[in-house]
Amino acid sequence: MALPSRVKIVEVSPRDGLQNEKEFVSTDIKVELVNRLAAAGFPNVEAASFVSPKWVPQMADGADVMARIERRPGTIYSVLTPNMKGFEGALAAGADEIVIFGAASEAFSQKNINCSIAESIARFEPVVQAARAAGIRVRGSISCALGCPYQGDVPIEAVVDVAQRYLAMQVDEIDVADTIGVGTPQRVRDVMAAVTRVVDPARVSGHFHDTYGQALANILASLETGISIFHTSVAGLGGCPYAKGATGNVATEDVLYMLRGLDIDTGVDFDAVVDIGQWMSANLNRKGSSRAGNAIAAKRAA
Numbered sequence: 001m002a003l004p005s006r007v008k009i010v011e012v013s014p015r016d017g018l019q020n021e022k023e024f025v026s027t028d029i030k031v032e033l034v035n036r037l038a039a040a041g042f043p044n045v046e047a048a049s050f051v052s053p054k055w056v057p058q059m060a061d062g063a064d065v066m067a068r069i070e071r072r073p074g075t076i077y078s079v080l081t082p083n084m085k086g087f088e089g090a091l092a093a094g095a096d097e098i099v100i101f102g103a104a105s106e107a108f109s110q111k112n113i114n115c116s117i118a119e120s121i122a123r124f125e126p127v128v129q130a131a132r133a134a135g136i137r138v139r140g141s142i143s144c145a146l147g148c149p150y151q152g153d154v155p156i157e158a159v160v161d162v163a164q165r166y167l168a169m170q171v172d173e174i175d176v177a178d179t180i181g182v183g184t185p186q187r188v189r190d191v192m193a194a195v196t197r198v199v200d201p202a203r204v205s206g207h208f209h210d211t212y213g214q215a216l217a218n219i220l221a222s223l224e225t226g227i228s229i230f231h232t233s234v235a236g237l238g239g240c241p242y243a244k245g246a247t248g249n250v251a252t253e254d255v256l257y258m259l260r261g262l263d264i265d266t267g268v269d270f271d272a273v274v275d276i277g278q279w280m281s282a283n284l285n286r287k288g289s290s291r292a293g294n295a296i297a298a299k300r301a302a
């Protein structure tokens, strides 16, 4: 299959990137991160979570972040909402898109959102209905689509089953998420092929953590199966607090570098993203994990 000529990158570092940071990252820095990413041209920035602050303390200031960011016209600012309480926060905050997040693994569903897959779907239904009534876009994330930290292998049918339940709720976009970065390209092709048999590929996104160094290869495999939306995190920040040992999402700089080489347009200013990655890593007092970002920064300094 011919590769797409344009790809939508959803920048998830303000949420997935920061949620696992042990030290509280100030609201000022979170706001600046979101603003700089939007200014760099990302069409969609995952800005915050409206989850229990006891479960994920780092995301406790989501309402403040949303209140203080500059809204660029045309940019979609997304937030995570596990239940109606989260949705009410998202609505009050003026989120453009909400993300419901379920899993293809029962064990992970229990650990991450404290309920079974079936219970999570029942919880999401009123959330999606309320979002649709309010004209808010909805994305449905499927965690552990390529493997689970508790259960191990996850059958492809379990991924397709959650996708079909989301479709029945009329979500706008469905994320196939490799929460712990264990997937390899052939499995990714198989999962994406199965999901896109029931969901229009234009509405499916790939969310790859890079724990095992497979994320770029998995993105290429996804592109080859017709997927054109990917989630990335500047400087490779991130991880899920309920997936121990899992590292961050694939680094935005690395993905942009690869896509540029493939002549695929993203509308994003690569140099600005390298700057953001270096700035954010300095804020966190460590070197970021983007290979391309660090290489460009070293070349600039030489």
Ligand code: HMG
Pocket: 016, 019, 049, 050, 051, 052, 053, 055, 056, 080, 082, 083, 084, 085, 086, 087, 101, 112, 113, 114, 141, 142, 143, 144, 177, 178, 179, 180, 207, 209, 239, 240, 241, 242
């Ligand atoms: P629970 O304890 O079963 O919920 O948690 P509950 O309804 O019994 O409520 C317990 C307390 O939480 C109550 O407060 C509620 O008010 C409060 P208390 O009376 O004890 O003071 N509460 C909330 N507070 C703020 N916002 C809310 C909210 N809901 C309840 N929305 C719950 C269930 C889902 C809330 C909890 O498990 C939770 O917040 N989990 C969040 C987990 C999370 O954020 N994980 C990381 C994001 S997912 C991810 O990273 C994966 C992804 O990147 C894709 C991938 O890589 O796979 C998306």
Ligand code: MG
Pocket: 016, 177, 179, 207, 209, 239, 240
């Ligand atoms: Mg994630």
